[in-house]
Amino acid sequence: MLDAFHVVKLGTAVLDEVRRRVQQDTLGRRGLKNDPLYRIRRTLMTGLEHLTNQQKARLDKFLPAGDPNGEVHLAWQVYQRLRAIYHATSAQAGRRLAEQLLKVLHTCPIPEIARLGRTLRQWREQILAYFTTGGVNNGGTEAINEVIEKTRRLAHGLRNFTNYRLRILLAADGIRPYRRTPTHAYSAGAPFMANDAQAVLVK
Helix, strand or coil, rough: CCCHHHHHHHHHHHEEEEHHHHHHHHHHHCCCCCCCCHCCHHCCCCHHHHCCHHHHHHHHHHHHHHHCCCHHHHHHHHHHHHHHHCCCCCHHHHHHHHHHHHHHHHHHHHHHHHHHHHHHHHCCHHHHHCCCCCCCHHHCCCCCCHHHHCCCHHHHHCCCCHHHHHHHHHHHHCCCCCHHHCCCCCCCCCCCCHHHHHHHHCC
């Protein structure tokens, strides 16, 4: 299964890649702090549901100024649509949005988006599995693997497997007070934005 974080991360990377290419094509150089697209590079990465009125005004002002052919705008719409998949009100609605995207992205004339579409189609079953497993992901496994890898690096090599195993168990068993104290506050639920994203795409 491919979880929401990794799918949206692919969309983020494509959006930034398109922005950088368009800057290079239109300016003949990398973006600088006063260039339109460079000024909104972080705003472009903000979820539609989190945009303030001021940020929306900045997008309305600087996006057309730096994106004459609308390529960045389309990449931004794709990114927002990917986010909308995982903010839908139900698994059925999210799956429906995902299937719509999987059908069309690979046909996009913008090469970066078409490549993203081909990548997502290759992972179609894993992406859609998210909606049949209740959003279960392999985050826990990745976290444990990270603890194991850090333990291995800190040990500078362990020849004795028994000692290596004991060291990993000690690092991952949660007996230390700081591991028992939550450090992040999580919201009870994700905001709904599927309709907003659809409205943006049909403009």
